[in-house]
Amino acid sequence: MGEKNRVKADEDYQLVCLCQKGDIDAFEALVEKHQKKMLNIAYRMIGNYEEACEAVQDAFLSAYRAIRKFRGESRFSTWLYSIMINLSKNRLKKVKARFHREGLSIDDPGEDGSRRFRGDPPAHGLSVVEQLEKREIQTRVQECINILGEEYREVLVLRDVQGFSYEEIRAILKIPDGTVKSRLFRARDALKECLKKALGDL
Amino acid sequence: MECKGIREKLCAYLEGVVSPEENRLIEEHLNSCQECGNNLADLKKAGELVKDLAEVEPPAWLTQKIMSRVRAEEEKKRGIFQKLFYPLRIKVPIEALATVLIAVTAVYVFRAVEPEMKLAHLPAPTKPVITKEETAKPPQEIPKDSPSSRKKAAFKDHTERDSAKVSSVPPGSEEKPIKKEDKSALPSPAEKPLTAEKKETATEILGKGESIAVPGAAKETGNGKKLAAAPMVKESAVVKPGPVDLTVRVKDVRIAGREVENFLGQLGARKIKRESSEEKEVLTAELKAMQVKEFLEKLKAIGEIKEKGMPLDISEGDIAIRVEIVSIP
Numbered sequence: 001m002g003e004k005n006r007v008k009a010d011e012d013y014q015l016v017c018l019c020q021k022g023d024i025d026a027f028e029a030l031v032e033k034h035q036k037k038m039l040n041i042a043y044r045m046i047g048n049y050e051e052a053c054e055a056v057q058d059a060f061l062s063a064y065r066a067i068r069k070f071r072g073e074s075r076f077s078t079w080l081y082s083i084m085i086n087l088s089k090n091r092l093k094k095v096k097a098r099f100h101r102e103g104l105s106i107d108d109p110g111e112d113g114s115r116r117f118r119g120d121p122p123a124h125g126l127s128v129v130e131q132l133e134k135r136e137i138q139t140r141v142q143e144c145i146n147i148l149g150e151e152y153r154e155v156l157v158l159r160d161v162q163g164f165s166y167e168e169i170r171a172i173l174k175i176p177d178g179t180v181k182s183r184l185f186r187a188r189d190a191l192k193e194c195l196k197k198a199l200g201d202l
Numbered sequence: 203m204e205c206k207g208i209r210e211k212l213c214a215y216l217e218g219v220v221s222p223e224e225n226r227l228i229e230e231h232l233n234s235c236q237e238c239g240n241n242l243a244d245l246k247k248a249g250e251l252v253k254d255l256a257e258v259e260p261p262a263w264l265t266q267k268i269m270s271r272v273r274a275e276e277e278k279k280r281g282i283f284q285k286l287f288y289p290l291r292i293k294v295p296i297e298a299l300a301t302v303l304i305a306v307t308a309v310y311v312f313r314a315v316e317p318e319m320k321l322a323h324l325p326a327p328t329k330p331v332i333t334k335e336e337t338a339k340p341p342q343e344i345p346k347d348s349p350s351s352r353k354k355a356a357f358k359d360h361t362e363r364d365s366a367k368v369s370s371v372p373p374g375s376e377e378k379p380i381k382k383e384d385k386s387a388l389p390s391p392a393e394k395p396l397t398a399e400k401k402e403t404a405t406e407i408l409g410k411g412e413s414i415a416v417p418g419a420a421k422e423t424g425n426g427k428k429l430a431a432a433p434m435v436k437e438s439a440v441v442k443p444g445p446v447d448l449t450v451r452v453k454d455v456r457i458a459g460r461e462v463e464n465f466l467g468q469l470g471a472r473k474i475k476r477e478s479s480e481e482k483e484v485l486t487a488e489l490k491a492m493q494v495k496e497f498l499e500k501l502k503a504i505g506e507i508k509e510k511g512m513p514l515d516i517s518e519g520d521i522a523i524r525v526e527i528v529s530i531p
Contacts, residue, residue, distance in 0.1 A: 024273060031268050039260045053261060060268045061275065141251050160252040185213030192241075192248040 012076035019067050027067070031060055034077060037162070038084050044157040045088035046095065047146040055091045059084045074171050082172045085158075089150050137199065144194035152187035159184050204231065208238050212245055446494060446523045451530045452505035458527045459483030465500045469493045472520070483527040488520040501525070 010016075012033070018026035038059060042052035063083050070079055145153060145161075154173060158164045159180075164172070169180050208231045214220045215228045232239050452458040459476060462485050466474050471487040478484075489497060501507050505527075 024269070024276060027272060028265065028269050031265050035260045035264055035268070036257070039264070040257050043258050044255070049258065052258075053264060056260070056264065057268050057271060061271050064272050064275070137251065138255055141255055145252075156252065160249060161255055163253075181214070181217075181219065185210075188213050188245060188249060189209075191252065192244050195248050195251060196244060 010072070010075045010077075013072070016067065016070060016072075016076050019064075020070075027064055030076070030080075034080055035060070037077075038080065041081060041084050041157060041162060042088045042091075044142070044145060044161050045085065045150075045153060046092050047142055048095065051091055051095055052088075055087050056084070058091075059087045062087065078168060078171045081158075082174070085154055085172060089154070092150060140198040141191075141195065144191050144198060147194055148187055148190055152183050152190065155180055155184045156187040156191065160188070205235060205238050208232075208235070209241055212238070212242050216242070216245060216249070446489075446509065446521055447526075448498075448501065448524065449508040449526045449528060450501055450505045451508075451528055453530055455481065455483050455527050455529050458504050459485065461504055462501065462525055462527065465497060466523075469497055471497075471523070481529060485523075485525040485527070487523050487525075489523050491519050491521050494521055494523070497523070505530070 012030060015026045015030050019030065035056060038056045039052055042055040042059070043049055046052050046055060059080070063080055066083075070076065145156065148156060155169060158169045158172060159166070166177055166180055170177055173180070208228055211220060211224060211228055215225065220228065232242060450458065450462070456478070459478065462483075463474060463476055466485065466487045466489065469489060470493070471489040474485065474487040476483065476485050498507065498509070
């Protein structure tokens with residue numbers, strides 16, 4: 001019952017219907033609307049801006065190919081983010097494999113990190129030093145996320161970075177609530193330990 | 203030992219998803235254990251740091267890139283579609299043109315072959331076809347023949363005049379229009395210089411008609427209309443088995459007419475025509491020669507028959523039959 005209302009409340013429903021009828025402009029509207037969230041999920045999942053952009057393109061393309069199969073069992077955004085998570089994981093594997101071939105480890109924080117990871121945009125209203133400091137911290141946080149195994153990474157990204165509800169995460173990842181929670185807590189614990197090492201004092 | 207158990211629950215505690223009992227235990231422990239308190243603080247801090255992660259902005263080109271890929275995909279899909287259907291734009295006019303061309307060629311070829319086809323049909327005619335043509339021709343041929351015979355008379359050729367006499371004898375009812383034609387034809391100068399050749403062919407035709415017509419006419423049925431019909435039958439006799447001309451005398455002309463018509467139908471006769479007048483019924487039809495006998499027997503059952511021009515020895519082809527039903531006086 002609650003699910004039905006939620007599907008009805010899906011603001012993308014109209015646009016999705018138009019897309020299913022072959023309206024490309026409607027799909028463009030959906031891309032415009034969701035690309036930022038998609039990119040942020042991908043970026044936090046992969047830890048590389050360029051790779052994330054590629055992953056977002058792939059995700060929207062596969063969403064377009066599959067949009068006729070979307071039956072509205074969940075919200076469109078949930079469906080879309082689910083695709084994004086899966087493609088991010090795929091790309092992550094590719095990236096890792098590439099780094100392995102090149103004798104580098106993407107999971108190795110610190111070493112040459114500034115070159116590998118594009119810095120986060122500066123936060124406004126802070127001094128240059130503060131901005132640099134914040135940027136450095138954010139880079140470290142991202143590096144620590146990168147260490148996490150992908151099943152921990154995805155719950156952490158969705159819950160703590162993107163702020164999805166447990167219910168949404170369950171729907172996106174299609175795993176039971178208990179699993180989401182246990183993974184999340186382990187992810188946080190691991191992240192805390194990593195950050196303690198990386199930043200010294202928290 | 204206790205600290206480890208507490209640490210595992212700290213996240214859940216932060217989230218507020220522990221049971222009240224656990225919550226109480228954790229808080230009691232945190233008050234007494236510095237390490238675990240620090241741990242909780244670190245966990246909170248880490249959570250804040252993660253939440254503080256700034257959002258990245260998508261590059262300006264991202265939407266365009268995605269849409270260009272989507273459209274390229276759509277084009278590819280349409281490409282396959284177009285391979286199948288796009289040529290329609292060119293195809294339809296080409297097909298229309300081809301159809302017209304084929305139609306024109308077909309007509310042209312048909313026209314070119316037509317005379318040959320006629321030739322091919324003539325020597326191997328199915329007999330019904332001939333009778334059809336033959337029965338249809340006489341009314342046209344008679345007027346043709348007659349004027350020429352009249353012209354011959356005008357030339358005062360004795361032998362020809364004889365044949366002209368014969369030809370002008372039979373068609374009583376048709377004579378008037380023929381004469382009219384003759385009169386109009388005679389003064390015309392174009393008609394006068396008829397070549398001897400033409401005359402000869404005319405006499406030839408007449409001669410043929412005469413030779414067969416004479417026995418028919420000689421039988422003297424004494425009926426004007428019958429005489430008029432005689433030449434018709436005569437004409438067909440030139441090529442095919444002779445006609446059968448029957449007169450049946452019966453009590454009730456109408457019933458007999460219907461009966462005869464039924465007989466003809468049963469025997470598979472074609473072109474059955476029935477003409478009724480006050481005192482008689484005239485039926486004409488084409489009947490298979492082998493069935494003529496059967497037909498005659500049936501007729502005998504109805505009434506008294508008079509027959510003439512009876513080629514009973516013929517067993518093939520169709521025979522034109524004319525049955526006149528008159529009442530017994």
